[in-house]
Amino acid sequence: MNKHFLASANTCQGFKNKFNNINTSNNGFTFILKGGPGTGKSTIMKRFGKRYEDKGYNVEYFYCSSDPESLDGVFVPKKKISIVDGTAPHITEATMVGIKEKIINVGEFIKPSIKKYKKIIEENLQKKSMCFKLAYSYLSAVSSLIKCEEIENEKQKRTPPFNFKEIVSLLPQNNKGKKRELFCSYVSSKGLKYLYHKNRYKEVIPLKGNYFENTKILSDIEKSLEENNYNFICFKSILNPDLNEAIFVENTQTLVLSFNPKNDYFENFKNKNTIKKLLCIAGKNIEKAKYYHKKVEKYYIENMDFNALSNYTKSVEKYL
Numbered sequence: 001m002n003k004h005f006l007a008s009a010n011t012c013q014g015f016k017n018k019f020n021n022i023n024t025s026n027n028g029f030t031f032i033l034k035g036g037p038g039t040g041k042s043t044i045m046k047r048f049g050k051r052y053e054d055k056g057y058n059v060e061y062f063y064c065s066s067d068p069e070s071l072d073g074v075f076v077p078k079k080k081i082s083i084v085d086g087t088a089p090h091i092t093e094a095t096m097v098g099i100k101e102k103i104i105n106v107g108e109f110i111k112p113s114i115k116k117y118k119k120i121i122e123e124n125l126q127k128k129s130m131c132f133k134l135a136y137s138y139l140s141a142v143s144s145l146i147k148c149e150e151i152e153n154e155k156q157k158r159t160p161p162f163n164f165k166e167i168v169s170l171l172p173q174n175n176k177g178k179k180r181e182l183f184c185s186y187v188s189s190k191g192l193k194y195l196y197h198k199n200r201y202k203e204v205i206p207l208k209g210n211y212f213e214n215t216k217i218l219s220d221i222e223k224s225l226e227e228n229n230y231n232f233i234c235f236k237s238i239l240n241p242d243l244n245e246a247i248f249v250e251n252t253q254t255l256v257l258s259f260n261p262k263n264d265y266f267e268n269f270k271n272k273n274t275i276k277k278l279l280c281i282a283g284k285n286i287e288k289a290k291y292y293h294k295k296v297e298k299y300y301i302e303n304m305d306f307n308a309l310s311n312y313t314k315s316v317e318k319y320l
Contacts, residue, residue, distance in 0.1 A: 012143035025080035032086035035106035038300030131289035138282035214258035218244035
């Protein structure tokens with residue numbers, strides 16, 4: 001079964017990058033794509049994923065938090081091989097080129113004619129940057145409100161009892177498990193959106209407490225999973241990336257959620273209407289930034305030698 005995640009996110013604490021959690025395999029190999037917008041990185045990653053799907057492998061797809069239709073990375077667990085976007089803001093550096101990584105510089109195939117668009121590209125990049133600054137201002141305001149909610153919750157002291165065995169049945173493990181930290185939520189003009197529904201699970205367990213109580217339970221679950229050598233993924237919260245929003249136990253294919261997908265995510269928040277409104281405004285600014293990004297992409301697409309790029313990418317297939 002293919003999986004769908006995010007390896008980075010626009011959060012209430014700014015941009016958070018978890019690209020080092022895409023491929024954590026021993027002896028894994030990663031292709032790192034370097035190049036600007038519109039240079040074919042997402043297309044190359046889609047072809048990479050499709051190649052392995054056609055061979056019968058399960059593939060993990062990692063989407064861009066600012067544009068969920070675009071890819072940031074692809075990982076094939078069985079082959080321990082991945083391909084990622086290594087350009088800003090999610091910079092990925094090689095540590096052992098040729099042994100653990102292969103750098104593909106798609107920027108080499110940009111035609112010199114791009115130079116005549118320098119001014120208009122700069123203008124659009126500045127507008128894009130301003131949109132993100134506005135988005136993070138609104139997300140920062142959400143963070144302040146979340147802290148107020150947390151203080152109120154602490155006063156009530158309603159943390160429910162916790163028993164790990166009631167959440168996931170323990171299985172004997174022979175090998176040391178691995179923990180990964182990723183995201184499965186993103187901010188849009190319609191508020192908080194999720195990718196959880198795109199994945200299949202044997203069991204989904206929504207916790208019954210409020211947001212703050214449930215994040216504490218998820219913290220306890222995380223500790224228990226580590227102690228019992230499970231392979232699992234902690235999905236960090238957009239509201240506070242220091243906390244878990246959900247945990248996926250790969251050994252049992254179980255997802256434990258801090259909220260019920262059928263209910264309002266913010267149903268227990270006193271300032272829920274304000275928080276939801278601020279998230280929507282932040283999302284609108286992120287989508288506006290995407291608009292300026294697409295304008296920049298247009299100039300690069302028109303000034304790329306895609307035939308030469310295609311021939312080059314074929315030459316690196318010996319690494320697959």
